Amino acid sequence: MNDYTSGQQAIYFTSGMHSIAASGDTVCVVWSDYRSGGLPNIYSAMSTDGGGSFGTSVMVNDPLPYGRGTDSPTVCIGADGTIYVAWHDNRTGAGSNDDFRIYISWSTDGGETFSTDTPVWDSSVNANFFAGIAVDSEGRIVVSFYDGTNPFFHIYCAVSTDGGLSFQDPVIVDDSGSGNPSSQTIGIGPDNEIYIAWHDNRNGNYDIFFDRSINAGVSFGTDVRVDDTGTTDVTQFSPSLAVAENGDVCIAWRDHRNDTGNNNIDIYGCKSTDNGVTFLPDIRINDDASGISVQYRPSIAAGNDYIGVAWYDHRNEGWPDYPDIYFSFSDNGFESFSNDIKVNDNETLLTQMLACLAMTSDGTAYVAWSDNRSDPEFDVYFSVGTPEPSGIVSSDQSAVPVVLSRNYPNPFSRETTISYVLNEPGDVLLQIYDIQGRLQETIVNCVQPSGDHSVVWNAKGLSSGCYFYRITTGDFTAVRGCVVF
Secondary structure, eight states: OOSOOSSOEEOOSOGGGOOEEEETTEEEEEEEEOTTSSSOEEEEEEESSTTSOOOOOEEOSOOOOTTOOEEEEEEEEOTTSOEEEEEEEOTTSSSSTTEEEEEEEEESSTTSSOOOOEESOOOSSEEEEEEEEEEOTTOOEEEEEEEOSSSSOEEEEEEESSTTSOOOOOEEOOOOSSSOOEEEEEEEOTTSOEEEEEEEOTTSSOEEEEEEESSTTSOOOOOEEOSOOTTSSOOEEEEEEEEOTTSOEEEEEEEOTTOSSSSOBEEEEEEESSTTSSOOOOEEOOOOOSSOOBEEEEEEEEOSSOEEEEEEEOTTTOTTSOOEEEEEEESSSSSOOOOOEEOOOOOSSOOEEEEEEEEOTTOOEEEEEEEOTTTTSOEEEEEEEOOOOOOOOOHHHHHSSEEEOOOBSSSBSSEEEEEEEESSOEEEEEEEEETTSOEEEEEEEEEEOSEEEEEEEEOTTOOSEEEEEEEEETTEEEEEEEEEO
16 A cells, blocks of 8 residues: 555554554554665555545655654544654664654644654653554543663653643553563543553563553553463563443453464453453454464454454464464454454465554454565555454344345455345345445345345446445335445
8 A cells, every 4th residue: 555666664563553543434554664765754644535545655754864763653543633643763862772752743634744743752861662642532642652761661651732732741651660561552441541551571471461540641540460361371462452432441462371382372352341440351362273373463443333353363374484464353342253354365475464453433444564465575555344243133133124234345346245134025225325425326126035135236437435335125224335446
């Protein structure tokens, strides 16, 4: 999806693997970009048609002095559509770890231009890395990061109440002592609570911890242990956090509890239903049964009825070669997850890694990742899909005249299959509409018997973008969305 063919463009390790954000039909992806030679800058690309197409990429950060570089951007979109990007760079120093600061920039014109960079913590000496960024419902910008200027790392949080022009002094989040916390990830609760999770080794092995602020970042409480492995000799890394629309705190991470020699690493997760006071038992998210696969760096996101997780996965070629991108989702509130779904579409021996996931309220899943199919340089690739429900027809579904399924494949470039179940015979009208609500095509207009039905829709002649298919029988109507490439 990046539009420059020379030099490497790639998503690297970022806070919670949140280098993609989506709101409605707006999708923003950010990455580290070497097109200018030397050290990287931060670039972004925008889609306004639900991922059907992306505009020209834009440099986010201010030009840096020679020999300075940026890294590890994350992005979020505010309720007013403002796009916020955070990263670390060493523009003020000579390249040592004591010279890195966190910066943010924002765009109010749909990603066409970005503001002058703002430092989050402008102290004399900084070793600040891997920023996470979020915006609450009152417009406060919240940035998390970890700092290594002291003998031991700590997680910090800083808040801006003036739209990003300045930040209050950051506060320490964790109470880990010498636990060296890092890899923090951030989210906003339903009442503007600030939620932050991370891993640290206060207990000897790395475990997942969580803390929250209920006073807009003025202070944080006592850390809460997230994973349920207790005192066993097990390591957990790289958490990613999302807040479901019902307020549940959902966290996924890389987990070694089944590891027998660095060749069986899984994705585990759990949720809290009481705003992070306690967490429910862990569940395994990936479903591969080989026992010798490595799954890395999850990214979690939540839609209205769905919780999705994406990661990079070595099940097809074995560790350490040629990972693919996989995705799984829960449609029952983190009780269980779907079969794993391979996201990337190439079958050759190439590397896809560092997946980032965003979901919108309708359950549409957007995934971006680093991909070297243009070997030897990496590019940023992108895909969009819609989770299929579990397939179990509930009593509510059997009571309605028709159950409309997600089309497959989705997205698609030419043809897709639309399936539905009629619980009673009747007149059926199936029509395609564009995103402005204009009728594009009538696919079915006839009397049909009860039972399973499917129809192949050919979108030839339609431009790329989001479309809706609507089925009507009697007084009942159901609508779903799809994306044409």
